[in-house]
Amino acid sequence: MFYREAGNFKTSYRDDGQTFPIKLDRMGYYVILGVAAMVVPFVINDYWASAVLLPFLIYAIAAIGLNILTGYAGQVSLGTGGFMAVGAYSVYKLMTAFPDLSILIHVLLAGGITAMVGIAFGLPSLRIKGFYLAVATLAAQFFLVWLFNKVPWFYNYSASGQITAPERTVLGWAVTGPAASPAAKYLVCLAFVIFAAWVARNLTRGMIGRKWMAIRDMDIAAEIIGVNPLTAKLSAFGVSSFFVGIAGALLFAVYLGAAEVGEAFGINKSFLVLFMVIIGGLGSIFGSFAGAAFLVLLPVFLKNVLVGVLGWPTDLAAHIELMIVGALIIFFLIVEPHGLARLWQLVKEKLRLWPFPH
């Protein structure tokens, strides 16, 4: 009923292999893209941009990045916060050193720098696996935060160690700094999200992605059939860190405007992004979005309901909010250990058959 698939034939491998093989899904995807790019920018205000949409989009990029490493290549990482810090501090140094270059190029370069740092910290993954690798990446997290706190060159010798994003424009529109309009900030982040999701989707269903998944499922078997673990693992670290670096750069430059490494990119951030990936669904691009939405939007929504509508004291609401989010995480993981993406997949399968399940 919901999915009318009559007359929906695929006559080529290309049709069969596309990202949205069901016509209705495909149309829905185009509608969402259209609304996101052409309707939302006209109705967005400061609150929606700064409190809801920017964090959602930026965390979605970070979650896509971590999902490539953890979900597709099976390498557990607790260094996401540190890699985001690399992105943020790279973009800050680039912005202040080359003010004439476009901020978009700076963000991409920051992603590139983070990719290299990620590859360097990914080297131990060739020898250590599983939980032990998680501990090694934890070292990256603490080392990077310590480094950006310790070496004043990274924060241009400012008295307090804070970095502040100066104003930069894209096509004459300010996208960083205080004067940036919510629509401009939103569109820049949206562009990077679409870019990240598109690249990630196409990488993961191609040869590189298959190599990652082979390594994830059984690395010895993968090696025997000719997957080079060195290139597979390091490329996963590189691509993952590239996206995480872009997320960190946008988080600092576009969303927060000022940041302090210990507070903005601490271990909490690593866990937050890891939880997004686990709750959303390991090895799923949609899951990255679902996880980011769950952990970014739900607390804001609960806050608005508990404080705004019910008028509860703010501290009580904050505590209850933590409990509700925690309980929901446990609930979802018990009901569907493979995350929201799997839940959505099951729902879709049911809907395709409905109302004739047999």
Place this chain on the structure above:
Amino acid sequence: MKMKLAALAAGTMMAAAPAMADLIVPNLSYRTGAYGAGGTQYADGFNDYFTLLNERDGGIGGEMIQVPECETAYNTEKGVECYESTKEGALVFNPLSTGITYQLIPKVSVDQKVLYTPGYGRTSAKNGQVFEWVFNAPANYWDGASVAIKYLLDENGGDLNGKKIALVYHNSAYGKEPIRTLTELGEKHGFELTEIPVEAPGQEQKSQWLQIRRDQPDYVLMWGWGVMNQVAIQEAANIRFPMENFIGIWWTGSEIDVMPAGAASNGYKAVTFNGVGTDYPIYEDLQTHVIEPGLASQGGEHIGSAVYSRGMYAAVVIAEAIRKAQELAGTSAIDAPQLREGFENLNMTQERLAEIGLPDFGPAFELSCSNHGGNGKARIQQWDAEAQQWTLITDFTEPDSEILEPLIEADSTAFAEENGITPKDC
């Protein structure tokens, strides 16, 4: 699900928008998280003073004050959310977090809101020519550092040559603020400064205090907040560091910081710019109008504590600035730019403080277009563990402006250049 969520959230936001008639002073507080213990007391003091004005005087100049509260948990991302959700019609923000302050400084100048950061935030915001919308009177971190060193100079007959002073600090923007001043002061007075960072939140400080035990500094200064303070004072007691040689900044000088160490914390000192305790006439009014009718914020369990008093002091200064702004604008329904004028023409005198019912509660100071930070006077308080109270042991002391002025000039000029601001001429 997402659509529904968005629609619901939109609906709730509409409901949350405050009525526009009153003066709105949002309270970006934090009652949860690692710093919740201090944040709660501050927020209570802030709320209670405005409740008192509303209940006793019917607001300020006939306008009721609304204090919508928003929980930031000392987290910059939540701080952004809170700022955006409360800025509609708001006059002034007081986020009680140096990190959030740094984030709001560029935003308030675009949105034209006043940012009032008493005793925290960016020190060079004292320069009103560059930081048009930010005020940090009566004292900032550099003032605090200088006043502490001045006190130590007095203790040592004016000579700190060859002394060793250790700075234990919260490894964040907040904790790093005084380093530059202390380095300069060290060069001037010939003392040796050791910097000892503590990673947030600071529950683990064994290695730091081991270092202090080994180095044997003559004095320890501390820039801490939250659980870090209690741990540091306990550790200092454990290594038998003499408490009277241990001086904290105002955020490291509240009852909850010294209580856990019990009698061992006797003699601990802290810099402060406001009085403590309930021995002020205003508490009679507070009793009748706020506490007895049950209107005290969160039940009023912290009334009179050091951090509560500081929250109240912030509210007092904001209320006085509103009064001044109403007088200047000739209308009681002022907006944020008018409040900014009120702040720039604010003259807090001891007489006025006495009128309010808080004699000698804070320093007298006067603000102007170029001076947004007052004179930076502060005093030292000492903990009496037996009586369980703070005693003020010095008078208000002026900081060393010879050192501070050039530093403020340099830092604010750097900010102006980085952000393309032309300093206002005044």
